[in-house]
Amino acid sequence: MARYLGKETPRVDGVAKVTGKAKYTAEFQVPHVAYGFLVLSTVAKGRITAIDTRAAEQAAGVIRVFTHLNAGRLGKAPAPGEPPQWSWPLQSDRVFFNGQPIALVVAETYEQARHASRLVKVSYQAERHVTDLEAVLDRAVTDPKNGAKPPRGNPSAAMKAAAVKVEAEYRIPIEHHNPIEPHAAIAFWEGGQLTIFDKTQNVYGVRQHLAEGLGIPADNIRVVSPFVGGAFGASLKPNYYPSLTALAARELRRPVKVVYTRAQMFTGHGYRPCTVQKVALGADRRGKLSAMIHEAFHNTSSFESFSDNTTGFIRQVYACPNLHAPLKVAATDLATPTWMRAPGAVSGMFALESAMDELAYALKIDPLELRLINYAEVDPESGKPFSSKALRECYRLGAEKFGWKHRNPEPRSMRDGHLLVGWGMASSVWGAFQQPASARVTYRADGTASVASATSDIGPGTYTVMTMIAAEFLGLELNQVKFELGDTRHPQAPAQGGSWTTSSVGSAVRGAALAIAARLLDLAQRDADSPMRDVQAADVEMLDGRLRLKSDPSRSVDIAGLMRRTATNEITAVHDSKPSPEREKFASLAHGAQFVEVMVDPDLGTVKVTRVIEITACGKILNPLASHSQEIGGVVWGIGMALEDATEIDHRYGRIMNASLQHYHVPVNADIHAIETIFVEEDDTIVNPLGVKGMGELGMVGIPAAIANAVYHATGRRIRDLPITPDKLL
Known part of the structure; x- marks a missing residue:
């Protein structure tokens, strides 16, 4: 009989969210932080011929203005003769879209940075641009990954022969994710170690992206993202601002914080295509x-x-x-x-x-x-x-x-x-x-457990469902389980997207909890007169502080007593789950x-x-x-x-x-x-x-x-x- 799974369960993080205890990216308090404000291009295509930052640099509180002329390297430099690509911000004078970041003003306060951003003067050599899909339909190329599957049967002959047919064209405009929480990052360095708070659906993805961009080992980077105020795909790929924030923090040798305005979000994280x-x-x-x-x-x-x-x-x-x-x-x-x-x-x-x-x-x-x-x-x-x-x-x-x-x-x-x-x-x-995922469960002699996986919770209730799964298989109450996510210090999990989190991370949490039960059974079987001898791990379950036989609950051992007798304070299991070949x-x-x-x-x-x-x-x-x-x-x-x-x-x-x-x-x-x-x-x-x-x-x-x-x-x-x-x- 399921105790939690399948039952209506209020959010375990609900109180933290409505009382303001839950911290979102821009809310972390980091001492001595400086504030960055982005300057965006006003042409859709071309190059920057001049960028005058003198007035901005002389404005009150301004620490530095980063542009492509002084920003330092992000990512690999394009090979000689290759056109510069826009995968990293402030790396060339090229403009690829209207609203592209072309400068970052860093100041002592947000207001000072925002004010100074308006003093940056930019001249462009604009080129002809096209932003209307209808105008370039004839230049469309087959998507090799998703769009090139061969036809099934003979559709054109079947269409000609069909007794009844309908033909029509349907159009969907560009649409934008508008989550409540704007995208933000806070970066600080301690020696060669970078810690960054980022609004992301994939902390490991951002870590890898920053390792490539900054040219440092991934192990030197910690990405933290405990709460995400909606994302819907807008934070699946690493966006351009974390690398820029980390770069500025490294150059200035102090923490830097960058937060998008609502308008900046429209060119800052992608959109549903037209x-x-x-x-x-x-x-x-x-x-x-x-x-x-x-x-x-x-x-x-x-x-x-x-x-x-x-x-x-x-x-x-x-x-x-x-x-x-x-x-x-x-x-x-x-x-x-x-x-x-x-x-x-x-x-x-x-x-x-x-x-x-x-x-x-x-x-x-x-x-x-x-x-x-x-x-x-x-x-x-x-x-x-x-x-x-x-x-x-x-x-x-x-x-x-x-x-x-x-x-x-x-x-x-x-x-x-x-x-x-x-x-x-x-x-x-x-x-x-279902994607490969990993989770860690630590079960303590006092009947509490910590569970961790580097997944995200962008709102669907991941904290709650993972707590439910762990409590179900560890036989604990919900309040005896603490689940943590959104940190590269936790075992690796896939991005939260594609509706695969519960199947992937949930299977890993279940597997780790079952591994704890198997370890306890192993301890119990060391007693010669154990009621658990000749029993397989698949035959036992944990419930209310006891390890018991599923088919005969009267055969059981007290877990706390067992752990005391074997001088075991806690048991930790890490489980990697992946899709079964049967699928x-x-x-x-x-x-x-x-x-x-x-x-x-x-x-x-x-x-x-x-x-x-x-x-x-x-x-x-x-x-x-x-x-x-x-x-x-x-x-x-x-x-x-x-x-x-x-x-x-x-x-x-x-x-x-x-x-x-x-x-x-x-x-x-x-x-x-x-x-x-x-x-x-x-x-x-x-x-x-x-x-x-x-x-x-x-x-x-x-x-x-x-x-x-x-x-x-x-x-x-x-x-x-x-x-x-x-x-x-x-």
């Missing part, structure tokens, strides 16, 4: 898909090729013998995009699930029925069986809860007084990933279904999402309280993506025009109405020992498509270009 997708679906009259051709294009930067694998998951969604899903990326004069919650999947599924809705109307088949007709019983890509797949049950339960059978399929046929009512649905998919025989995915109601004002074109039912199948649910919260958050973000999110760029200057939370719209409480999240649990012993699959990304994947489909049902207007703003409906 995407154009061309989708063609072919089917017979009964609705069986015979061909899917799904071409995606998105932008990258001029100096780095990035891909979010837009068409990766769509290959595994429907049973269709003929499919081609290429992805091409085109260089633009903008900063490099990055992963943003549900990267690739939410973009690809917006196009595919909108097209499926269009096909349903062309065939006069219910959209849910069309999905069931094309349900994939095995992975259409590899032919492997699924380790588990409860999507059919998600559809059934969602339709029943939502009242889908009462839907009149005719657009503009349903009303609530003056308002048009629309019902739409979509499917979602995400991987059930290779199966396809493992998490699935879900979304049913959405919208109300549209026909005079104003305003859309309100009045009701959402989200059904999710992602293995075992370890903490339902946090899990429902994760899914609600995903739905809210999906509503934002469908109706509000858009980064506006003035292509004349390559400049972002709405780099603020005043002008970049995200959902507020008034935008959010009834959201119900339901889990269909799967018993999957193949994905990992805990049976969990990812859910953090999955929650938003189908939402934008479901909303767009509901808007069509309400209005008869098919909006293929996000966000769905009132002007597009009038």
Whole structure:
């Protein structure tokens, strides 16, 4: 009987967060700290011909102004004749995007640094730039890693022969992560040893990046990041400011702190790329898909090729013998995009699930029925069986809860007084990933335990779920376990992203706890008359201070007494977990279904999402309280993506025009109405020992498509270009 796993558990770090005890990066107190403020370029492409820092250097409190002329080396110098690349800040006079850092002013106070940053005068030789993806589509190249898979079957011949076909183009603008906590770093040196506090999803990744940039051994660097106030992918790759902060601290021989302003965040950490997708679906009259051709294009930067694998998951969604899903990326004069919650999947599924809705109307088949007709019983890509797949049950339960059978399929046929009512649905998919991870557990004779792994907690509740897993397998109360994360002094863990933390780090914590039980059994078996002789480690469990036989709890030993008798103060175990070879025989995915109601004002074109039912199948649910919260958050973000999110760029200057939370719209409480999240649990012993699959990304994947489909049902207007703003409906 599980004591914690599967039960609603409040956050163990909740009190620290609401009382201000939890320290975020910029809040660490370091004596004698100096403050850095960034100066950003105002042209999108070209070179700096002159940079005048005299007035800034003479301003009150200024210690130094770093530019490409005096900053010192970061990373490897480009080989002779090679063009300078923008992977490290302040390394050349080249400008690759508007908003690129070109100087760092360091002063005694933040205000002094900020004031002096405005006194830096820069002259440029500007070059012609392109920031509009549409203008460079013809220059897009196939992404070698994600976009070059050969076609399945013969899609073009099947498309020609299809009885019914739909073809459409779908567009998603650039979108920005806007976490509450701005990115920040504080760096200080003690001899050759660097300690840096950084807002990151991957402390080991930042350590490696800084070792390369600063040319010092990774072992000389400690990266600390105990709390992250939201990141959503914006801190997966090392950003440019930690290396700059560490460089300044080394040069000045004192601690330096750099914090982004909200506007600086828009060019400081990547974004969801601008995407154009061309989708063609072919089917017979009964609705069986015979061909899917799904071409995606998105932008990258001029100096780095990035891909979010837009068409990766769509290959595994429907049973269709003929499919081609290429992805091409085109260089633009903008900063490099990055992963943003549900990267690739939410973009690809917006196009595919909108097209499926269009096909349903062309065939006069219910959209849910069309999905069931094309349900994939095995992975259409590899032919492997699924380790588990409860999507059919998600559809059934969602339709029943939502009242889908009462839907009149005719657009503009349903009303609530003056308002048009629309019902739409979509499917979602995400991987059930597991990465290698390591955790350390120390069990003490007083019945307390410390657990550590260098993972992150960007908000999903990692502190809590790891504490639950450790307490479960050590047989302790939650308050007897202390879990620590976000420090390169802890065992290595993967970046927190991809919804793989619980499966990866959780499996390592479980493994380390079981290793403690095995060590205790070993101690117990040294007694000749032990009730534990002839027992295997797999047959015992720890509970309430006793090591006992699972099949016969009366056979047990008191752990504290055992440790006293054997003069053992504490036992430490480190466990490395990795995916089992068994997984290779199966396809493992998490699935879900979304049913959405919208109300549209026909005079104003305003859309309100009045009701959402989200059904999710992602293995075992370890903490339902946090899990429902994760899914609600995903739905809210999906509503934002469908109706509000858009980064506006003035292509004349390559400049972002709405780099603020005043002008970049995200959902507020008034935008959010009834959201119900339901889990269909799967018993999957193949994905990992805990049976969990990812859910953090999955929650938003189908939402934008479901909303767009509901808007069509309400209005008869098919909006293929996000966000769905009132002007597009009038």
